[in-house]
Amino acid sequence: MGIIAVARLREMEKKAVEKKRTRAKRATSYDVARLAGVSQTTVSFVINGMIAGISEETQARVRDAIAELNFHPHAAARNLARRASHTLGFVIPEAGNPHYYEMIQGAKAYAQQHGYNLNIRITDFQVEEERAALHMLTHQLVDALIFIVWSGNALHSEIHKVLQQDYPIVNITFYDELDTVLMKQASGERQVIEHLAGLGHRRIGYIYGVANPQMSMRLDTCLKTQQEMGIPVDERWISRCGPTLEDGYRACQELLARCVGEERPTALVVVNDLLAHSVYRALHVANIAIPQDISVISFDNTPISAYMTPPLTTVDGEFRRQGELAARLAIERIADPKRPLQHLETHVQLIVRASTGPAPV
Template sequence: MASQVAASRPPGLADVAARAGVSHQTVSRVINAHPSVAPLTRERVQQAIAELGYRPNRAARALVTGSSHTIGLVTVKINQYGPAQTMLGLENAARAAGYSLSVSILDDATAGAMREAVDTFVAQRVDGIVALSTYDDAAEALAALDPVVPLVAVQVGGAEDRPAVGVDQETGARLATRHLLGLGHRTVHHVAGPADSQEARGRIEGWRSELLAAGAPVPEDMLRGDWTPSSGYLAGKVLAARIRGGEDVTAVFTANDQMALGLLAALHEGGLRVPEDVSVVGFDDLPEAAYFTPPLTTVRQDFAELGRRGVQLVLARMKGEDLHPEPVPPALLVRSSTGPSPARA
């Protein structure tokens, strides 16, 4: 009976030590990334761990080391592409650094909900907390928190009091606007995101700043959407009607690719060709963007790099280091949805 129990139980520290031919203290040092282990010995222990399928007991490690090797992530509206990809980037970066990611997804970013999520993470003995703070309510809630573990913000679009990292939204919008002006368009119209989105406001600021810097007129009738294709479709219907009414609309920068998708559909229904009649630029670089009709010119956000810098920031704060990462630079990807202004083609 004893042998059956032994055969069925999960492998432990002693089993790894026996397989690798080292002491259990050496195995513990390897698991906790202690620097005093020779490379060949470390490799032998890691091979034994892989062969046996050993999984360290994180709760026991936390009691011994004072660290759970877990980072808490609190976020809202994870159904949107940007926050979802940011979460994946953070999870991959945390795993690469030897940490697991514990996620709390809130329905609303109220101060109470945010505080409860942070308090729960603290009770779970996480080593640090990352908050996705793209909306005003989340930013305001975070500003009121002062947990006992490091708390950093990721993917913010504006000023932030606490340590933070994000993609340079203004530069991305300027790249999109500059590209369209460079094709000879007199001005660029904008379909913005929600008014309470810090990212949307950053993209508005970049669009407006680039137009002013180029001496181009800034359209006063800016349209707004809610990031969804349906809101982009409604904006496209409005723009198509303006064009039919004689308004000079030849270039549109939409604040994300999903709204650009709806916009393209509305322009097509309105008998307008892209890019022959109207050029369109999006933002995000959805995996599907290259397969839109036509393939969409867009601004790419590097969510993997954003996750790496977010984890780097929270790890630095856990060590007491005063790290201030640079914003992640965006990149313009030119495809077939943009072309010369019809007046200059």
């Protein structure tokens, strides 16, 4: 056998070995991003030729990492070809709550910066509407879904099937199998209880939403914090309700009817700023002054909370930032369906205003 033939045979053997190694452990865009010192989004943009605003030096680092890892983005390319809408779906349970608007604004800004539009779907707290939102993804009307799941585990099997097909979903509630963005857990709730305890409140009541995983965990954390601080918990002081203003108003009325005089809570923790509006109204109708007779504290720090009478003490959860992070995770998941799950948290801060004061003597 001639020298040239031997050289060709060795080259073929070498390529076969390299191919076998690649099959055994194929690099992902996560590996490329880590080696190049950039984000997965940047890797995706370089791979797909979307290099506006990316420096030549950064592009070179990404390409060098791709070569060194023998990365072949065939699966990602097929995935992008299958979904060419350049649209992210954003699924919210209602249109009337201002903090969802903040999330949408954050997601929209990030999506547009990266060449994507935003398609908003409102489910009105209905499981069937949430199921229909999944069809937006499986029917390729959107490239990824940012999903606020209100129904808990009702769609668990459907979501699991969708994930097995590598469809990208990002969640802004609780779901271990999905990329997730949340407020930092327990921090806001603890700040609320510590603030009320510092004002001398020992009878703390709650106006809380339906059995949604995030709402249930928030209430459980508040109650646990109370117990740790030696503050009594009384089931009469907890009024669970639906998500609407009317629900909140009725829940507050029912709590006040159950607890009269010295049995009434001196502070109310409300699940969100939207329901705090209806709580204000119910207390006003009952001639109960805020905060002289009862303090009110809430979550969300929506823009209108500063203009209520009195201005509302509330927890800021960086909702615009949540939307931005959710869009980022969605775009990264489109680029690499196999990358590791990410669970991100936003910071929380208690914004103290005039709706909380010392416990009445």
